[in-house]
Amino acid sequence: MRNVSANTRKLTTLAMLAALAIVLVALIHFPLVPAAPFLEYDPADIPIFIGTFLFGPAAGLALTAVVCVIQGVTVSAASGPIGIIMHFLATGTFVLLAGNLYRAHRTRKAALLGLAAGTLAMTAVMCVCNLVFTPLFMGSPVGEVVKLLLPAIIPFNLAKAAINSVITYLVYKPISRLVFGEKEPAAS
Template sequence: MSTTISSNTRKLVTQALLAAVAIVLVAFVHFPLIPAAPFLEYDPADIPIFIGAFLFGPWAGLGLTVVTAIIQGLTVSASSGPIGIVMHILATGTFVVLAGSIYQRHRTRKGAVVALVLGSLAMTAVMCLCNLVFTPLFMGSTVGAVVQMLLPAIIPFNLAKAGINSLVTYVVYKAVSRVVFQEKS
């Protein structure tokens, strides 16, 4: 029983740390990737969330996404308000549920690559839909204006952001995993 408590405590503390790192990352690292759309800012905050999904599974990743999105949306990203929170949950949530599910079944390097690529594509598709629905509300633009931004800005930005975050996740995941799951001597 104490092993279960210790394991559950380690999982909870690790998830809290991953959420904290995500919030610190978005607070200090954010910059535009596409000069024509400076409001689309890259941030590495999803990396700890992606790692959490790989470590603990898709539903833990989704929980981590919701907690992080709400905290970010109420603090460091407050200007995006409830719309930003919803978009973050939908996009990152889609990624972690899909990629986390694939990686949970195929815990290999190839499984990780497939999970990250498919997660990035799904996240980009969801962000296209979210931008069509929410950007007119948030920025007061028309759906037509958003459609015109899809190919030159929104799709490349989301592919780049998800791709960069996936690549970093791929590179650092095993090292983080070894630290999280190291056994006491």
């Protein structure tokens, strides 16, 4: 019976985090880098990062997939399948790296290391994704995208991931206590 209760809590929490991510991207989105106003910050990854730290990288990756698809067919429909793929690759990379680093130790230091590594990895993945997918989506030559890497794409992705990481770091422990009580489960 205890296992059913834990599974129900996990599924309910993940569903609420997915819904929160969609609401956040619908309500909060604005340009961060003047050189590329089409690159908009949104806090939708914060609930995904929290879900990853709460339940591990596999749950975080599943949450990423659900949010990417729902977001991609609703509030971000203009970006179509390419937007869904890019979001999944970027956030999925972050989730797998940060989630595995945090799962191994479940300390503040491991959380910081995971968030920092995830930020750098997400930025690198988005550089590659923009070089591959932006020419397809926007019809611009790869050379034009390359020109945007240093003044716009890299700073934007570093800033977005860093902001979301800092907020995740600040709110994770109180949310963890709410979900699990005083003590979160040991690393699995």
